[in-house]
């Protein structure tokens with residue numbers, strides 16, 4: 676039986692009074708799922724994650740975590756309830772070591788540190804070897820790995836990732852998508868917002884296309900990637916879309932094997 680970990684229902688939210696950015700947005704994540712949010716610039720993708728994470732005023736609608744109402748809770752409460760968030764920018768403390776960054780991730784429950792450190796270094800052995808290295812000295816992709824690991828230190832019910840591939844080179848983007856798959860395969864439910872729509876849909880179980888603050892389309896990653904309407908409106912032309920998807924898929928199939 677499926678179990679819904681996160682659900683937004685008819686969410687209306689915005690930054691400035693009288694200006695709504697989300698206009699009735701309903702999405703859900705089942706336990707163990709990797710769900711992607713794609714859509715044009717300004718559609719409200721990042722705003723959706725920020726609204727879930729208590730950083731945007733919610734005017735109406737509801738957010739539930741594991742069946743309990745979390746609408747309007749502030750970020751620190753949400754973290755202790757089981758929401759992990761990796762913002763797009765400034766998501767590591769550059770002057771701290773990797774280990775100190777991970778400690779910051781478990782500051783609400785320091786007793787969990789040892790066990791969770793084992794969990795994240797099992798997922799990413801490279802982290803375990805470099806615990807004393809300063810986060811500021813890492814590549815963009817490695818920093819993203821630290822940021823995601825930091826959010827995993829509280830053993831979240833759901834991990835929210837805001838455009839994790841933004842600003843990374845194509846190779847680092849590939850590494851980041853592989854790392855997200857690794858996290859999800861370890862049983863973590865993930866909601867990811869991405870501008871790199873095709874690449875995100877390749878790794879997602881399900882996805883939503885957000886348009887003007889509404890969930891305009893939803894389906895499996897494959898369905899959305901092959902839906903002519905979605906391709907035409909959001910992924911480029913049909914032919915180019917299919918060509919690119921095939922090339923990306925071939926590349927994706929190669930990458931994990933070459934690690």
Ligand SMILES: Nc1ncnc2c1ncn2[C@@H]1O[C@H](COP(=O)(O)OP(=O)(O)OP(=O)(O)O)[C@@H](O)[C@H]1O
Nearest residue numbers: 690691696714715716717718719720721722723870
């Ligand atoms: N802090 C803010 N204050 C006021 N308006 C904001 C703020 N952040 C975002 N917006 C506005 O909200 C709208 C949606 O922005 P959002 O970042 O959620 O879009 P997005 O779908 O993530 O797009 P992109 O892919 O370009 O980041 C935009 O019109 C943006 O200008």
